[in-house]
């Protein structure tokens with residue numbers, strides 16, 4: 110488990126212009142965000158939702174439109190991100206937890222829906238294998254875990270091509286190259302994506318069933334896993 114303690118400060122800085130930065134730096138960000146709600150069964154109506162690594166609350170904002178009566182737990186290590194959420198969701202049924210994943214005591218049989226959007230790629234494979242069983246335990250029977258993220262191991266043969274395409278996408282939006290320079294540094298220091306097939310195997314061994322990719326464009330992927 111190698112998440113650097115500086116991750117919270119990194120995201121405090123990132124919080125200033127977060128959504129715009131994500132749209133212009135992360136291919137398919139909005140599509141992957143909306144997938145989290147779109148791929149849920151029509152008759153699914155969660156009472157308790159955990160937004161793991163909530164950032165500025167973009168996932169919760171979408172889910173709130175569809176499930177206005179649910180109770181939301183927003184967890185993030187970044188105080189500034191949580192502050193944005195507090196302003197954004199004032200008056201809603203939301204509780205805020207400032208914590209790294211590894212310091213949080215996951216309740217058991219508690220949530221109907223756990224969602225992680227672009228947060229788990231900050232955890233290395235070891236931390237993912239540690240957290241998946243905890244997510245499984247934290248869900249009620251019939252609960253759902255949804256995740257959107259970049260899913261490719263940095264050691265994969267295809268990784269170099271992914272990075273080249275990603276660089277072209279970012280430079281098309283920020284032609285001076287400075288944003289890509291910053292992002293490449295961030296990616297090196299903080300991002301630990303894993304291949305989908307590995308994550309699928311870890312999810313199944315954690316007890317999840319019906320693990321299914323619902324949308325993908327290359328390695329930008331969205332999956333759903335059931336308990």
Ligand SMILES: C[S@@+](CC[C@H](N)C(=O)[O-])C[C@H]1O[C@@H](n2cnc3c(N)ncnc32)[C@H](O)[C@@H]1O
Nearest residue numbers: 120162163164185186187209210226227228231
């Ligand atoms: C790229 S942002 C994604 C935010 C939001 N889910 C979204 O899709 O826009 C990643 C967020 O996850 C949080 N995060 C990443 N790893 C974390 C960890 N181990 N513990 C707590 N928060 C974490 C970061 O602080 C950051 O706010």
